[in-house]
Amino acid sequence: xxxxxxxxxxxxxxxxxxxxxxxxxxxxxxxxxxxxxxxxxxxxxxxxxxxxxxxxxxxxxxxxxxxxxxxxxxxxxxxxxxxxxxxxxxxxxxxxxxxxxxxxxxxxxxxxxxxxxxxxxxxxxxxxxxxxxxxxxxxxxxxxxxxxxxxxxxxxxxxxxxxxxxxxxxxxxxxxxxxxxxxxxxxxxxxxxxxxxxxxxxxxxxxxxxxxxxxxxxxxxxxxxxxxxxxxxxxxxxxxxxxxxxxxxxxxxxxxxxxxxxxxxxxxxxxxxxxxxxxxxxxxxxxxxxxxxxxxxxxxxxxxxxxxxxxxxxxxxxxxxxxxxxxxxxxxxxxxxxxxxxxxxxxxxxxxxxxxxxxxxxxxxxxxxxxxxx
Numbered sequence: 135x136x137x138x139x140x141x142x143x144x145x146x147x148x149x150x151x152x153x154x155x156x157x158x159x160x161x162x163x164x165x166x167x168x169x170x171x172x173x174x175x176x177x178x179x180x181x182x183x184x185x186x187x188x189x190x191x192x193x194x195x196x197x198x199x200x201x202x203x204x205x206x207x208x209x210x211x212x213x214x215x216x217x218x219x220x221x222x223x224x225x226x227x228x229x230x231x232x233x234x235x236x237x238x239x240x241x242x243x244x245x246x247x248x249x250x251x252x253x254x255x256x257x258x259x260x261x262x263x264x265x266x267x268x269x270x271x272x273x274x275x276x277x278x279x280x281x282x283x284x285x286x287x288x289x290x291x292x293x294x295x296x297x298x299x300x301x302x303x304x305x306x307x308x309x310x311x312x313x314x315x316x317x318x319x320x321x322x323x324x325x326x327x328x329x330x331x332x333x334x335x336x337x338x339x340x341x342x343x344x345x346x347x348x349x350x351x352x353x354x355x356x357x358x359x360x361x362x363x364x365x366x367x368x369x370x371x372x373x374x375x376x377x378x379x380x381x382x383x384x385x386x387x388x389x390x391x392x393x394x395x396x397x398x399x400x401x402x403x404x405x406x407x408x409x410x411x412x413x414x415x416x417x418x419x420x421x422x423x424x425x426x427x428x429x430x431x432x433x434x435x436x437x438x439x440x441x442x443x444x445x446x447x448x449x450x451x452x453x454x455x456x457x458x459x460x461x462x463x464x465x466x467x468x469x470x471x472x473x474x475x476x477x478x479x480x481x482x483x484x485x486x487x488x489x490x491x492x493x494x495x496x497x498x499x500x501x502x503x504x505x506x507x508x
């Protein structure tokens with residue numbers, strides 16, 4: 135819903151209404167009568183009106199339209215579709231985490247190469263001004279901020295379809311959950327004219343799937359919906375460089391399910407534990423796909439605590455119905471994380487033993503995770 139400005143007549147009748155809990159039943163009834171659209175009606179009741187521009191606010195504390203006017207001055211991506219897309223997302227933003235910006239490339243310093251994946255190259259950088267933050271009744275810049283710059287390969291002529299995927303990602307990451315990497319905005323490489331996604335410091339792309347490690351040893355989800363080349367116009371089930379993470383049934387071109395996600399999580403857990411991508415020394419081709427369908431799973435000489443090995447192997451079950459559900463995984467890992475901090479627990483002792491073994495041996499090979507007892 136883009137159009138949320140009220141007519142002068144309607145505005146005059148409800149302009150003094152405060153939003154949310156301060157509305158009387160009579161005021162609520164008048165809003166129901168004057169505003170027919172259900173979404174606008176609810177927004178008006180929750181957030182009230184902006185006295186300056188006469189727009190219904192999407193956030194109780196700030197007006198999207200006024201801030202779009204403020205931050206839309208003196209910038210352009212030199213791509214009309216991108217400009218319209220950014221302004222549209224700003225108007226629809228419900229909080230500061232969904233407020234996407236166009237950031238000029240010269241606003242970054244100390245740009246360093248970090249990693250290259252199948253769909254983009256990632257750099258670390260300092261954003262000199264930092265993102266927009268809401269303090270009290272004022273909007274300010276956060277100041278110098280560590281960020282990740284993901285340069286999208288072959289994105290000079292970015293498509294509307296791809297912009298919609300970015301919008302979906304922003305809506306998903308646009309909350310202070312701490313587990314899905316925030317997208318701050320878009321910029322452009324002045325040398326290649328490739329577009330660049332500007333993400334929070336914990337966000338980087340490895341093989342287009344997920345960030346595995348950050349400085350705090352925590353795992354974050356990033357790049358939801360962006361695991362495809364920008365200029366790919368086909369809708370067929372191409373695997374690209376994420377083949378090692380795909381479940382056997384997906385490789386057989388069956389439907390992707392929640393159980394397929396669980397299989398992929400097993401591979402991510404394996405990578406977190408071993409610090410090696412699955413099948414890192416094997417060609418990612420049709421022969422690997424056949425072997426995975428025949429039962430091949432990653433293996434490393436790096437020792438993994440047996441309870442975690444058991445969980446990973448369950449995730450890798452060839453039968454999707456035998457794989458654990460996500461809530462069960464969450465409970466298991468929460469329990470293990472808690473046990474790891476209890477010195478007398480069996481898992482704590484086992485974890486320490488495995489850690490000592492791994493310190494003495496750093497050699498690794500590839501083929502199913504091995505436990506400390508194997």
